[in-house]
Amino acid sequence: MSDSSLDNLPKGWKSVPNDLGSDQTAFKGVQWGKAMMWIFLLSDTFIFSCFLISYMKGRASTVVDWPNTSHVFSLDFMGVPVPLLLIAIMTFVLITSSGTMALAVKYGYEKNRKMCGRLILATAIGGLIFVGMQAFEWSKLIHEGVRPWSNPFGAGQFGSYFFMITGFHGTHVSIGVIFLFIFARKVYRGDFDTGKRGFFTTMKSDYVSIEILGLYWHFVDLVWVFIFAFFYLW
Amino acid sequence: MSDEYEHKLEAKSDYAGDASSVSTPDIDAVPDAELPDQELYHSHSWWTTYVFSQDAKYIGIQYALTAIGTGLLGLVLSWLMRIQLAWPGLGWLEPSSYYQFVTMHGMIMVVYLLTALFLGGFGNLLIPLMCGARDMAFPYVNMLSYWAFVVAVVVLLASFFVPGGPTGAGWTLYPPQAITAGTPGYNGGIILMLISLILFVAGFTMGGLNYIITVLQLRARGMTLMRLPLTIWGIFTATVLAMFAFPALLVGCLMMTLDSLLGTSFFMPAMVSLGETLTHEGGSPILFQHLFWFFGHPEVYIVALPAFGIVSDLLSVHSRKTIFGYRMMVWAIVGIGALSFFVWAHHMYVSGMNPWFGFFFATTTLIIAVPTAIKVYNWILTLWRGNIVLSLPMLFSLGFIVTFLNGGLTGLFLGNVTVDVPLSDTYFVVAHFHMVMGIAPILVVFGAIYHWYPLVTGRMMNETLGKIHFWITFIGSYAIYFPMHYQGFVGVPRRYYEIYDSPYIDVSTLLLNKFITIAVLIVGAAQLLFLYNLFASARLGKKAEKNPWKANSLEWQTPQMPPEHGNWGKEPPKVYRWPYDFSVPGAKEDYIPQNQPPSEIIGAKVEKT
Numbered sequence: 056m057s058d059s060s061l062d063n064l065p066k067g068w069k070s071v072p073n074d075l076g077s078d079q080t081a082f083k084g085v086q087w088g089k090a091m092m093w094i095f096l097l098s099d100t101f102i103f104s105c106f107l108i109s110y111m112k113g114r115a116s117t118v119v120d121w122p123n124t125s126h127v128f129s130l131d132f133m134g135v136p137v138p139l140l141l142i143a144i145m146t147f148v149l150i151t152s153s154g155t156m157a158l159a160v161k162y163g164y165e166k167n168r169k170m171c172g173r174l175i176l177a178t179a180i181g182g183l184i185f186v187g188m189q190a191f192e193w194s195k196l197i198h199e200g201v202r203p204w205s206n207p208f209g210a211g212q213f214g215s216y217f218f219m220i221t222g223f224h225g226t227h228v229s230i231g232v233i234f235l236f237i238f239a240r241k242v243y244r245g246d247f248d249t250g251k252r253g254f255f256t257t258m259k260s261d262y263v264s265i266e267i268l269g270l271y272w273h274f275v276d277l278v279w280v281f282i283f284a285f286f287y288l289w
Numbered sequence: 290m291s292d293e294y295e296h297k298l299e300a301k302s303d304y305a306g307d308a309s310s311v312s313t314p315d316i317d318a319v320p321d322a323e324l325p326d327q328e329l330y331h332s333h334s335w336w337t338t339y340v341f342s343q344d345a346k347y348i349g350i351q352y353a354l355t356a357i358g359t360g361l362l363g364l365v366l367s368w369l370m371r372i373q374l375a376w377p378g379l380g381w382l383e384p385s386s387y388y389q390f391v392t393m394h395g396m397i398m399v400v401y402l403l404t405a406l407f408l409g410g411f412g413n414l415l416i417p418l419m420c421g422a423r424d425m426a427f428p429y430v431n432m433l434s435y436w437a438f439v440v441a442v443v444v445l446l447a448s449f450f451v452p453g454g455p456t457g458a459g460w461t462l463y464p465p466q467a468i469t470a471g472t473p474g475y476n477g478g479i480i481l482m483l484i485s486l487i488l489f490v491a492g493f494t495m496g497g498l499n500y501i502i503t504v505l506q507l508r509a510r511g512m513t514l515m516r517l518p519l520t521i522w523g524i525f526t527a528t529v530l531a532m533f534a535f536p537a538l539l540v541g542c543l544m545m546t547l548d549s550l551l552g553t554s555f556f557m558p559a560m561v562s563l564g565e566t567l568t569h570e571g572g573s574p575i576l577f578q579h580l581f582w583f584f585g586h587p588e589v590y591i592v593a594l595p596a597f598g599i600v601s602d603l604l605s606v607h608s609r610k611t612i613f614g615y616r617m618m619v620w621a622i623v624g625i626g627a628l629s630f631f632v633w634a635h636h637m638y639v640s641g642m643n644p645w646f647g648f649f650f651a652t653t654t655l656i657i658a659v660p661t662a663i664k665v666y667n668w669i670l671t672l673w674r675g676n677i678v679l680s681l682p683m684l685f686s687l688g689f690i691v692t693f694l695n696g697g698l699t700g701l702f703l704g705n706v707t708v709d710v711p712l713s714d715t716y717f718v719v720a721h722f723h724m725v726m727g728i729a730p731i732l733v734v735f736g737a738i739y740h741w742y743p744l745v746t747g748r749m750m751n752e753t754l755g756k757i758h759f760w761i762t763f764i765g766s767y768a769i770y771f772p773m774h775y776q777g778f779v780g781v782p783r784r785y786y787e788i789y790d791s792p793y794i795d796v797s798t799l800l801l802n803k804f805i806t807i808a809v810l811i812v813g814a815a816q817l818l819f820l821y822n823l824f825a826s827a828r829l830g831k832k833a834e835k836n837p838w839k840a841n842s843l844e845w846q847t848p849q850m851p852p853e854h855g856n857w858g859k860e861p862p863k864v865y866r867w868p869y870d871f872s873v874p875g876a877k878e879d880y881i882p883q884n885q886p887p888s889e890i891i892g893a894k895v896e897k898t
Contacts, residue, residue: 077320077513079506080323082505088427090505094498094501098533098536105536105540105580109540204553211554211571215554219547258328258330258429
C-alpha cells in the first residue's frame with residue numbers, strides 16, 4: 056500500500072474498527088515481519104512474566120530469609136562497598152544502546168548507510184559490554200560462594216532465580232548482539248540498498264529489518280528494567 | 290465500512306473486472322490490492338520439495354502424518370494399559386510400565402497428536418487456502434517449525450530407550466514426585482520429556498507466528514475478518530491462546546529441568562527419600578501446578594477451538610444451510626479463548642490452595658459455560674430444517690455434538706468445588722476429559738479428514754469403510770466411557786495399576802473393566818480400518834470432482850484441485866461474501882462460492898456480509 060492511500064485512512068481510535076473491519080490486512084501498512092516481531096515479543100513478555108511471578112512466589116515462600124541484596128550486589132570501590140555500582144553502569148550502558156539503536160533505525164530509513172552501520176556497531180558493542188559485565192558479576196558472585204543450589208547469604212532460591220533469570224535475559228542480549236553484528240555487516244555491504252536476497256529465506260532484504268531488530272533490542276532493555284527493579288531494588 | 294470509503298470505490302468503478310459481464314461493473318468492485326503479489330519460494334530439488342518443504346500445504350501434511358504416527362503409539366499404549374486393568378491377575382505389565390504408559394499416552398495425545406494435528410496440520414493446510422493467500426507469511430520459519438516438532442517427537446520417543454525408561458509421573462508431571470526416586474524415569478525419562486516439551490514450544494512458536502500473521506495480514510482482496518470461515522477463527526484463536534499459554538509450560542519445564550540437573554529447589558521442599566534427607570529445601574510444589582495449569586487449561590481450548598470451528602463449517606456445508614448466528618459464533622470463540630486464562634485453578638481444588646480461591650475459579654468456570662452453550666445451540670439451530678446429508682463428515686459432526694455435550698455437562702459437575710472434591714481423582718474425571726477433549730475433537734478430526742481428503746489427494750475416501758469406522762468408533766467410545774462415569778461415582782480411583790477383588794471395590798467394577806477393555810480393543814482396531822482407508826484411497830479412491838461437497842469457502846475454488854504451489858495460478862481470488870451462502874432463494878445453485886462476483890448471481894437474495 057502506498058503512503059498516500061495510508062494517509063486517507065481514519066486516524067486515532069477510529070482507525071481500530073476501520074482496520075479490523077477491512078479486508079486484506081488488519082494492521083495497515085505494517086510489514087509482515089514487524090507485525091510478527093510484535094506478537095513474538097508479546098509471547099516473550101509472558102515468558103518473562105512467568106519467570107518474575109515465579110520469583111516473587113518463590114521468594115515469598117522460602118523457609119530461610121532472603122539474602123540482603125544491597126550487601127550481595129555491592130562492589131568494592133577504593134575500599135568502600137558501593138551498593139548497585141556495577142548494576143547502575145550495566146543499566147546505563149544497556150539503555151544507551153537503545154538510544155543508538157533508535158538512531159540506527161532513523162538513519163537506515165534515510166538510507167544513510169555509513170551512520171546506520173556505525174550506530175548498529177555501537178549498539179552491538181554496548182550489548183557486548185553489558186554481557187561482559189554480567190559475566191563479571193556472575194564470576195564475582197560465584198567466587199563469593201553463590202551457587203544455583205545454595206549460597207552463604209541466605210535462601211538457596213536466591214542463586215537459583217538469579218542465575219536462571221539473568222541467564223535467560225543474558226541469552227536474549229547475546230542473541231541480539233549476534234544479530235546486530237550480522238546486520239552491521241549487511242548494512243556495510245549494502246544488502247538493504249540493493250535488496251539482496253537472504254541466504255536462507257531467499258527473500259529480499261529491506262531496511263525495515265533494522266527496525267524489527269530494534270524492536271527486539273528495546274524489548275530486551277525493557278525487560279532488564281523489570282529484572283533490575285525486582286532483583287536489585289527489592 | 291464508512292460511506293466515504295464506498296464512495297471512493299464507486300469513483301474507481303471503471304477499474305473493476307470483466308468489461309464483458311452484462312451488469313454494471315460497479316457491483317463487482319473490491320478494494321485495491323494493498324500489497325504486491327506474494328513472492329514465493331520455489332524449490333529446486335527433491336529434498337527441498339518433499340523433505341524441507343516450504344509450501345504450507347506440504348508442511349501441513351507432514352505435520353498431520355507425524356502427529357497421527359505418534360498418536361498411533363498413544364493408541365497402542367492405551368491398549369496395553371487397558372489389558373492390565375481388565376486382567377490384573379495376568380501380571381501383564383510391571384507397575385512402573387503402567388505408569389510410564391499412562392504418562393506417555395496422555396502427553397502424546399494432548400500435545401503431540403491433537404495440538405500438532407489441529408494447528409500444525411489443519412492450520413498449515415487450510416489457513417493460506419481459506420484466507421486466499423498463496424502461502425504462509427514466512428515459509429522458511431514454517432519449515433523450521435515442522436522440523437523442530439520432529440526433533441521434539443524424536444526426543445520424546447528416545448525416552449523409551451534410556452535407562453529407567455520414560456517418565457511415569459503422569460502427564461501433569463507434578464513435582465516433587467516427578468524427579469524423586471520411586472517414580473519411573475525420575476532421572477532420565479523426565480529430562481527427555483522436559484526437553485522435548487521445550488523443543489515443541491519453540492517449534493510451535495515459529496509456526497504460530499506464521500498462522501497469526503497470515504490470518505491478520507495476508508487475506509485476499511475483499512476478505513474481511515467477518516467473512517472468514519469459522520475454521521480459521523477457531524485455529525486463529527487457538528494459536529493466540531497457545532502463544533500466551535505455552536510460555537508458562539516452557540518456564541515450568543525449564544525450572545524443573547534445573548531442579549533435576551543442577552539440584553536447585555524451585556519446586557522441591559525439604560524431603561526424606563528412602564530414609565535419607567534430600568538436599569532440596571524451601572521450594573514450592575504448588576508453584577509448578579499453577580504454571581502447568583496456566584498452560585494446561587488454555588491447552589484444552591487450543592484443542593477444542595479448532596474443533597469448534599471446523600465442525601461449524603462441516604455442519605453448514607453438509608446440511609446446505611447458513612451457519613446460525615455467525616457473529617455470535619465468532620464472539621463465542623474469542624470469548625471462550627479469553628476466559629480460558631482465568632479458570633486454571635479449577636484443576637487444583639484438592640491441591641491444598643486456599644478454598645476461597647477455589648470458589649473464584651468455580652465461578653469463572655461456570656461463566657465459560659455460557660459461550661460454550663451458545664455454540665451448541667447454534668450448531669443445533671444450523672441443523673434445524675436443514676437439508677441434512679448423512680455424509681461421513683456430517684455423521685462425525687453429529688457424533689461430536691452429542692459427545693461434546695455429554696463431556697461438557699460432566700464438566701459442570703467437576704467445575705463446582707463441593708462436587709469436585711469427592712469426584713476428584715476418580716474415573717469420573719477420566720471419563721469427563723476423554724469425552725470432552727479426547728473423543729469429541731477426534732471425531733472432528735475424522736470428519737475433517739473425510740471432508741478435506743479430496744483437497745489433498747484429489748480422490749474420495751471409501752464411504753462404506755468410513756461408515757463402519759464411524760459406527761464402531763462412535764458406539765465404541767460410549768461403551769468405553771459411559772461405564773467410567775459409573776465407576777467414578779462408586780469411587781474407583783484413577784491411576785491405580787491394578788484393581789482387584791476386595792471389600793472396597795464392587796464386583797461390577799471388575800466386570801466393567803473387562804467390558805471396557807474389550808471395547809477399547811475393538812475401537813482401536815477400527816482405527817486400523819481408517820488408516821487403510823486413508824492410505825489406500827490415495828491410489829484406489831474414486832476420483833473427486835472439483836469442489837465435491839459444493840462448498841463455498843476458498844480452498845475449493847483453486848484453479849487446480851488439488852491446489853498447486855502458489856494455490857491461485859495467475860491471480861489471487863477476490864472475495865465478495867462470507868462462506869455460508871447455501872440454499873439462497875433465487876440463486877441457480879444451492880451454493881454461492883465466496884469468490885463468485887455479484888454480477889453472476891443477480892436475482893439471488895443474498896444477505897449482505
